[in-house]
Amino acid sequence: MKERFELQLFAEEEQQEEQTEEQEGSTEESGETSEAMTREEVQKIIQSESDKIRQEVHKQYKDKLKEKDKEVEEVKKQAMTAEEKAQYEEEQRKKELQQKEQELTQKELHIKSFEVMREKEIPQEFQPFIVSGVGDEESLNQQADALSKLLKERENAVKEEILKQFGRQPNTGTQDKDPASMSMEEYEAWWNKQNRKR
Numbered sequence: 001m002k003e004r005f006e007l008q009l010f011a012e013e014e015q016q017e018e019q020t021e022e023q024e025g026s027t028e029e030s031g032e033t034s035e036a037m038t039r040e041e042v043q044k045i046i047q048s049e050s051d052k053i054r055q056e057v058h059k060q061y062k063d064k065l066k067e068k069d070k071e072v073e074e075v076k077k078q079a080m081t082a083e084e085k086a087q088y089e090e091e092q093r094k095k096e097l098q099q100k101e102q103e104l105t106q107k108e109l110h111i112k113s114f115e116v117m118r119e120k121e122i123p124q125e126f127q128p129f130i131v132s133g134v135g136d137e138e139s140l141n142q143q144a145d146a147l148s149k150l151l152k153e154r155e156n157a158v159k160e161e162i163l164k165q166f167g168r169q170p171n172t173g174t175q176d177k178d179p180a181s182m183s184m185e186e187y188e189a190w191w192n193k194q195n196r197k198r
Helices: 002-030 034-079 082-119 124-131 137-165 184-196
Strands: none
Touching: 034 082, 082 124, 082 137, 124 137
């Protein structure tokens, strides 16, 4: 059996070498070697198959663990008295209830996070960073405040850098009006002042 397997591998290697030689003749003009392409293809196939095997083994392992846990529970239940069984089942119900409450809290925080992000003008792609690791609404708000502050600081730094690149001084806070809300005279004075700084 082993010899037959080795012969089969040897025949496959010879066949691959022949195909490689044929492909080299056709790809020499483009500057690519078919050997490099073949290696990449083989690596992709190997990686894909390895991933499939790894996932299947992981799934089987989890299934077996669940089966063993159930068996252990059954053995424990059989050794218990009626009072112990009742107490054990009560503990299991409490655990399930706690788990369901935690899941519900996480769902509520997930929904609440979108409202908080809208209020604080945080882009929605940052939602996973706000929700991760929070257990209540207070910590959700703290996380959102921290992220909002960080984003605004970064935005101001980028604006200042752009202004510097165009030879303008960044806003130092002396201006108390937004140019969009100024009258024409105020805007003209502001514009002239900005252009003198160049």
